[in-house]
Amino acid sequence: MARRLRPVGPDFVGTAPVRLVFGREAAASPEQVFHALAADVAGWPRWFSAVTSARATNGGAGREIRLRGGTRFAETVLVAKEPEVYAYRVDVTDAPGVRALVEEWRPAPQGTGTRVRWTVAADGPAPFRTALGPARPGVGRAFRNAVRSLDRQLARR
Numbered sequence: 001m002a003r004r005l006r007p008v009g010p011d012f013v014g015t016a017p018v019r020l021v022f023g024r025e026a027a028a029s030p031e032q033v034f035h036a037l038a039a040d041v042a043g044w045p046r047w048f049s050a051v052t053s054a055r056a057t058n059g060g061a062g063r064e065i066r067l068r069g070g071t072r073f074a075e076t077v078l079v080a081k082e083p084e085v086y087a088y089r090v091d092v093t094d095a096p097g098v099r100a101l102v103e104e105w106r107p108a109p110q111g112t113g114t115r116v117r118w119t120v121a122a123d124g125p126a127p128f129r130t131a132l133g134p135a136r137p138g139v140g141r142a143f144r145n146a147v148r149s150l151d152r153q154l155a156r157r
Helices: 030-039 041-047 126-155
Strands: 018-028 051-056 062-067 074-083 085-093 100-109 113-123
Touching: 018 126, 030 041, 030 085, 030 113, 030 126, 041 051, 041 126, 051 126, 113 126
Parallel strands: none
Antiparallel strands: 018 113, 051 062, 062 074, 074 085, 085 100, 100 113
16 A cells, blocks of 8 residues: 655755665766766666666656566655755655655766666665664665666667
């Protein structure tokens, strides 16, 4: 059953009770990575295998996301500062336990490519927060695979 989460701002990324932070290098430029994140929302399923459908809403101010397994998210874009940061808050979801959730992507120049950093900032009751610890390796693997896939896709353009 879908429910509304606590509305938090971009600063939640630094203050959330649980923060999962991952990084990976890509050969693509920060501008190319940012464009794939923010301007081509519908393209997410082509490179992030956990995402089965994605679409921009409210003229790009929001997103609707479906994950493998059926979880749904209605999101609000909090920050879209090209090419430095793209962050969004989950407003409504059917995922159990979560009370607040923000994801932040930071593509930064590194050598001739980009260092992509993804932060998942979350809050929920103690069992939810505890469960995120063992989930970290799988989420990290999904992120690394997604960035590798995105980089391959961008190289073909």
